[in-house]
Amino acid sequence: MEPHVYTRDERGQRRGWIEVVCGSMFSGKTEELIRRLRRARIAKQRVEIFKPATDTRYTELFGDEVVVSHDENAIPSQIVHSADQLFLLAGDAEVVGVDEAQFFGMELVDVCQRLARDGRRVIVAGLDQDYRGQPFEPVPQLMAVAEHVTKLHAICVRCGAPANHSQRIVAQGDRVLVGEKEAYEPRCRRCFEPPTDPPANPPAQTTSEPVSAPVRLTDA
Numbered sequence: 001m002e003p004h005v006y007t008r009d010e011r012g013q014r015r016g017w018i019e020v021v022c023g024s025m026f027s028g029k030t031e032e033l034i035r036r037l038r039r040a041r042i043a044k045q046r047v048e049i050f051k052p053a054t055d056t057r058y059t060e061l062f063g064d065e066v067v068v069s070h071d072e073n074a075i076p077s078q079i080v081h082s083a084d085q086l087f088l089l090a091g092d093a094e095v096v097g098v099d100e101a102q103f104f105g106m107e108l109v110d111v112c113q114r115l116a117r118d119g120r121r122v123i124v125a126g127l128d129q130d131y132r133g134q135p136f137e138p139v140p141q142l143m144a145v146a147e148h149v150t151k152l153h154a155i156c157v158r159c160g161a162p163a164n165h166s167q168r169i170v171a172q173g174d175r176v177l178v179g180e181k182e183a184y185e186p187r188c189r190r191c192f193e194p195p196t197d198p199p200a201n202p203p204a205q206t207t208s209e210p211v212s213a214p215v216r217l218t219d220a
């Protein structure tokens with residue numbers, strides 16, 4: 001499941017790749033990110049960890065310089081305001097960890113690709129779906145370009161099955177409710193109840209024109 005920690009090939013050249021650790025809230029994404037980064041440190045690799053400035057959870061408890069998981073298992077990190085800033089601050093790190101990837105924009109995909117091409121091991125953790133059950137960019141796009149994808153599950157609070165969804169249990173239309181873990185609970189597909197209110201920012205339609213030509217399902 002977890003790739004090996006060697007970041008150099010047999011000729012000593014650095015070899016980069018992208019790992020994505022995704023899942024619903026309470027699925028242990030940050031714990032898994034921290035576990036992989038700790039193992040890289042044990043392997044004497046230079047590690048840098050970043051999280052977005054919008055992740056304000058626990059800053060009163062721990063200050064600004066930590067990645068915090070729900071079990072308060074903390075490691076030092078740098079706060080960045082954009083994916084580009086992350087690229088600049090990565091310095092000579094061999095392993096770059098990114099937490100709460102869903103709070104970065106789509107530019108995170110390009111930044112992770114550049115870091116991997118530059119020979120870094122990039123480990124990205126984030127939500128793959130929003131509270132409506134819709135794909136939450138940029139994590140699905142990162143999953144597509146990553147060498148390794150790990151999808152974790154929480155436990156459904158209703159039935160005990162593996163939970164794939166973050167059920168929002170307070171009424172609010174914003175896509176992101178930062179720092180409100182009390183506002184969510186993990187649910188499985190069967191127990192998940194997608195919200196019925198319209199999205200605050202409805203996704204843009206790719207086309208409003210009906211497809212007029214008949215679609216052939218086989219090559220003639």
Ligand SMILES: [Zn+2]
Nearest residue numbers: 156159188191
């Ligand atoms: Zn369930």
